[in-house]
Amino acid sequence: MKDCNEIVDCSGRREFLVKSAMLAGGLVLTLSGAGSAFASRFEDVTVAINDKSPLNKVGGTATVDSSAGKIVILRTGDAAFVAVSAKCTHKGGPIKYDADAKQFFCPWHDSKYKTDGSNAGGPASQPLASYKATGSATSVTVKVGS
Numbered sequence: 001m002k003d004c005n006e007i008v009d010c011s012g013r014r015e016f017l018v019k020s021a022m023l024a025g026g027l028v029l030t031l032s033g034a035g036s037a038f039a040s041r042f043e044d045v046t047v048a049i050n051d052k053s054p055l056n057k058v059g060g061t062a063t064v065d066s067s068a069g070k071i072v073i074l075r076t077g078d079a080a081f082v083a084v085s086a087k088c089t090h091k092g093g094p095i096k097y098d099a100d101a102k103q104f105f106c107p108w109h110d111s112k113y114k115t116d117g118s119n120a121g122g123p124a125s126q127p128l129a130s131y132k133a134t135g136s137a138t139s140v141t142v143k144v145g146s
């Protein structure tokens with residue numbers, strides 16, 4: 001067995017430690033690069049609004065597909081929109097909008113969510129993912145990407 005207090009015999013061990021540190025650094029850089037590639041797989045969604053669109057009036061909703069899953073878009077004003085995940089955080093039920101209560105809900109077990117996605121009642125304990133939505137009378141864009 002080598003005594004690593006002897007400098008001459010421990011150069012191999014020192015070299016091993018230096019190479020290990022460099023390898024670990026490279027792994028961290030690789031993973032951070034993968035993280036940015038992972039984030040870019042999500043793409044923003046733009047939905048056109050016409051006379052027949054449910055988003056043509058305040059309180060109207062549309063469920064759209066996105067790279068992050070289905071999203072419910074709600075028109076809250078002339079040019080104001082909110083967007084949340086269409087998947088209930090309890091057990092994955094479909095999110096709907098109750099215009100009278102002015103909140104989202106899940107018909108499976110009656111979880112309720114405020115329009116910002118936060119919980120308002122029912123068995124779901126986690127909020128819905130929410131997305132920035134900007135638009136006009138003729139279209140809305142949901143920011144899904146980074």
Ligand code: FES
Pocket residue numbers: 088089090091092093094106107108109110111122123124
């Ligand atoms: S799945 Fe939505 S409340 Fe249970």
